[in-house]
Amino acid sequence: MKYQPIDRELFCYNRRNFVRQLKPCSLAVFHSNDVMPTNADGTMAFRQNSDLFYLSGVDQEESILLLFPDARDERMKEVLFVRESNEHIMVWEGYKLTKEQARETSGIATVLWLKDFKQVFNNLMAEAEHVYLNTNEHLRAVVEVETRDARFVKWCQEVYPLHRYERSAPLMHHLRAIKSEREIDLLRKACDITELGFRRLLQFVKPGVMEYEVEAELYHEFLRNRSRGPAYSPIIASGENACILHYTDNSRECKDGDLLLLDVGAEYANYAADMTRTIPVNGKFTKRQREVYEAVLRVMKAATQMLVPGNSLDQYHKFVGTVMENELIGLGLLNAGDVRNQDPSNPLYKKYFMHGTSHHLGLDVHDVGNKYRSLEEGMVFTCEPGIYIREEGIGVRLENDILVTRNGPVDLMKNIPLEADDIERLM
Secondary structure (H helix, E strand, O other): OOOOOOOOHHHHHHHHHHHOOOOOOEEEEEEOOOOOEOOOOOEOOOOOOHHHHHHHOOOOOOOEEEEOOOOOOHHHOEEEEEOOOOHHHHHHOOOOOOHHHHHHHHOOOEEEEHHHHHHHHHHHHOOOOEEEEOOOOOOOOOOOOOOHHHHHHHHHHHHOOOOEEEEOHHHHHHHHOOOOHHHHHHHHHHHHHHHHHHHHHHHHOOOOOEHHHHHHHHHHHHHOOOOOEEOOOOEEEEHHHHHOOOOOOOOOEOOOOOEEEEEEOEEEOOEEOOEEEEEEOOOOOOHHHHHHHHHHHHHHHHHHOOOOOOOOHHHHHHHHHHHHHHHHHHOOOOOHHHHHOOOOOOOHHHHOOOOOOOOEOOOOOOOOOOOOOOOOOOOEEEEOOEEEEHHHOEEEEOEEEEEOOOOOOEEOOOOOOOOHHHHHHHO
16 A cells, blocks of 8 residues: 555554443454456556445455354454455455465454355354444435445345344444544645645646646646555546536646636545545636635634534524525625525525535445434544636635534544635745
8 A cells, every 4th residue: 555554553542442332242244345346357546435444444355254253262353354365366366365364464363364254153143143244324425336245245144034123224324424533644744745736736737738637737746745645536627627526537737817727635544534625726726716716714613613502403504504605696696685585495505505504524435324423523524615607707616614613613634725816826
């Protein structure tokens, strides 16, 4: 892996917290992700299952974690299975974890080869009453490919139909929503790499460059700082493309007078940064562009101050909607009388600001967490308001990553240029 080794105590700490939530005599199983195919004999780059990584630190395919805190054999309370290497694999694929390296990475004493899994699992199932299986239960997930977890669920319930089955996902959503100090350090590192990429772009962007050239500069800076690359497909959207929320073609020429919306974030050790900036291609905002930019920035600053313990996401988003309405009235995009008489279930501001303001951030860009849970210290959220005026070809979004603390919001991206004057000066 490109990233520096992570203290295994992080993963030991995560496992301790997880097993405390299990029912008595429970066995939990976590699988790595598959290596996904492309065409012919091609494969996509491997990305580890976030839950397995959270609990073990193992960043390798064909890995399985068993947690059985009530196992009678002390050695079976935590068992990690990894792929056994050989000379052929070493020549064609390269380095794989040895048992010793897997122990050092995870802090798990019992490490076995994957070929031993079914026999060990069968022995432990004879003791277990409850079995916790893992599934992707993110509210926005669209899963059309059968995952390794899904295949195992079918196999396990067919072979062992009389056990009581439980879901790991709600437990993982609860735990992963609160970031430990070690996780926050990894998120800060991802944010710091993102800052380096953005500052590089401020020196590079000018009329005539292509969106994909801007994207290439970003990859260069991320990779040279131990990131695997972007945490998600970068949005490099100039002109009217900025009004397409998930624009990723990145194929247009950046023209004089355009705004360029950059929704980008580095990944570091599987943790994601998520930043958005909007800059003038020629280095100078027009009067109208600056008006819209400053309006979005005011909404962002007001919204950030609401990311405090005890608040709810519903209350938060209602507050942001009210602030946005006032800004859109000031920009001449909404009429105050129409806003007073609007249908509350379909607010008028949605025409110009149609997405949510915040989401959980962590091992996944849209990280797991219960949207009905009150905000708590240690949660990390994006804050990303935007205004999109298609008829004017103006799209402005600004986004930073915010840590919730008892002393108020902490901006993990506070060092990344944000004020319009700073952007112009640096360009």
